[in-house]
Amino acid sequence: MKKNFLAISLLSVAGLFSTATLASDIVPAEQQKQAILIQNATIHTAANGVIENGDMLFDNGRIVEIGQDLTSNSAQIIDLTGKHVYPGLIALSTSLGLVEVNAVKESVDNREVGFVNPQLSPAVAYNADSEIIPTVRRNGVTYAQVIPSGNGIAGQSIVVNLDSWNVDDALVKTGLEMNLYWPSIRWASSNPKIYKQQLDNQNKQIKEVYQAFEDGYRYFLASKAGDDVEGNKALASMLPLFEGKGQLYVHANKQKQIEQAIAIARKYKFKLVIVGGYDAWRVATSINEIGAKVIYTNVFGLPQRNDDPVDQAFKVPSLLKQAGVPFALAIKADWNTRNLPFAAGQTVSHGLSKEEALKAITADAADILNLKDIGSLQKGYKASFVITQGDLLDQAEGKVEQLYIDGRKVDLNNRHNQLYQKYLKR
Structure with a gap:
């Protein structure tokens, strides 16, 4: 078998x-329990440009508001002055x-x-x-x-x-x-002889592809017509x-x-x-x-x-x-x-x-x-984002400090970091 x-x-x-x-x-992060308002960050929205000194409020794993000078009486406040925020x-x-x-x-x-x-x-x-x-x-x-x-x-x-x-x-x-x-x-x-065999095998495989889709199309037509297809x-x-x-x-x-x-x-x-x-x-x-x-x-x-x-x-x-x-x-x-x-x-x-x-x-x-609800930072989207020191796309400058998925703060520890810390003590 x-x-x-x-x-x-x-x-x-x-x-x-x-x-x-x-x-x-x-251990995977727990569900978000409290609204969080991050303030004074450079927010790269990937949808509406870059917001300097920007704020973002998120709750229940979703972005509630994004812009400048946001306030909230119940949210935890995180000051990100000098930091950058990117979509996950x-x-x-x-x-x-x-x-x-x-x-x-x-x-x-x-x-x-x-x-x-x-x-x-x-x-x-x-x-x-x-x-x-x-x-x-x-x-x-x-x-x-x-x-x-x-x-x-x-x-x-x-x-x-x-x-x-x-x-x-x-x-x-x-x-x-x-x-x-x-x-x-x-x-x-x-x-030349081996190359011809390679071409023949490639053409045979292409025919198999076409035949597979033709079989699928006939099955689709039969199903659409209400036939009792096997x-x-x-x-x-x-x-x-x-x-x-x-x-x-x-x-x-x-x-x-x-x-x-x-x-x-x-x-x-x-x-x-x-x-x-x-x-x-x-x-x-x-x-x-x-x-x-x-x-x-x-x-x-x-x-x-x-x-x-x-x-x-x-x-x-x-x-x-x-x-x-x-x-x-x-x-x-x-x-x-x-x-x-x-x-x-x-x-x-x-x-x-x-x-x-x-x-x-x-x-x-x-x-x-x-x-339709990930990939950019905008109202209603999932609160999945990255907080960095420096340009995320620059290997020399970008340093990821925090990461959130669906509003949950993710543990950034990993095997590479563990080994690095281990051998620092050697």
């Missing part, structure tokens, strides 16, 4: 690792909670065998106690989109808040998010895509791959998000025509063509901005997700403004996920 990554519990490896290795001992960062396209130690296969639970697995969801495998999560949180990340890895139609993704007891506590409600890794040749052989979990899981209630995330970088993804989206009227997107700016017109979006994951990447400028990967976000393509930034990783604010900061020296860079990891990321 094949091993289903979504049916595996991390308890199965308890005999191989100590409890300390498997689970973080950081949103990490897209991560494997957080699915991967603990890459070199130890028993702690890697992020993929399934097979080429067409639309029914799979990381929710069953997500480990809210991962030691990696507190280290990522320490740099201001409050929410994450957790995706499966693999080939072909790899399954669905989930969105979680990064301070929770378990997956049920962590889940943030979104529509269906289906992930398709577009078939590609990773390393093209210089041997229960097929894989095909049934595709229904929200055809009903317009979900999004198809196509992981692709090259122009031809992106054009093929656009062709599928046109045919079935899918809502499309390109993940990777190195060449997305080259087909900006087509992307805009169908209302697609891009999650750009190559901010720290290298040129993907021999004749590309050495800084081509760094400039793509500004090229997307100039072309009017809606996009967000991401680092496709687990522990390395903690570098998300610095990836955004790097784009500032390659064409984006600081406000645009911040929005690309907050408000614009929330927009791609169709989440």
Whole structure:
């Protein structure tokens, strides 16, 4: 019987690792019990610019008011003179909670065998106690989109808040998010015979993708017509895509791959998000025509063509901005997700403004996920934010001092900090 990554519990490896290795001992924060008014901060709203000497009142996990000279008779007052307040960062396209130690296969639970697995969801495998999560949180990340890895139609993704007891506590409600890794040749052989075999295999996989969606479409039509369709979990899981209630995330970088993804989206009227997107700016017109979006994951990447400028990967976000393509930034990783604010900061020296860079990891990321109450600081939104000393996007200056998720003050301790303190005493 094949091993289903979504049916595996991390308890199965308890005999191989100590409890300390498997689970973080950081206790999730309690629900907010009293209204809090922060005053005199530089508030980066990611929606309505920057408020100097700004105040923000929040209660029951929501922002009640934001502006200047706010008052409250019942709220706890926190003076943040000289500090900065940012929306909590949103990490897209991560494997957080699915991967603990890459070199130890028993702690890697992020993929399934097979080429067409639309029914799979990381929710069953997500480990809210991962030691990696507190280290990522320490740099201001409050929410994450957790995706499966693999080939072909790899399954669905989930969105979680990064301070929770378990997956049920962590889940943030979104529509269906289906992930398709577009078939590609990773390393093209210089041997003509082997290269032909690679091309043949790639074309075969592309046909499988088209056939899977055609099967899903026929199932949709039969279901819509009220026919007594045979229960097929894989095909049934595709229904929200055809009903317009979900999004198809196509992981692709090259122009031809992106054009093929656009062709599928046109045919079935899918809502499309390109993940990777190195060449997305080259087909900006087509992307805009169908209302697609891009999650750009190559901010720290290298040129993907021999004749590309050495800084081509760094400039793509500004090229997307100039072309009017809606996009967000991401680092496709687990522990390395903690570098998300610095990836955004790097784009500032390659064409984006600081406000645009911040929005690309907050408000614009929330927009791609169709989440309307996170990603920016404004009235009615969740009180998920970061308090820093200095510029959050600057690795040399930004120092996160406090972090709140849904109005709850999160413990910023983590394994890295614990080891640092330990060896200071050596």
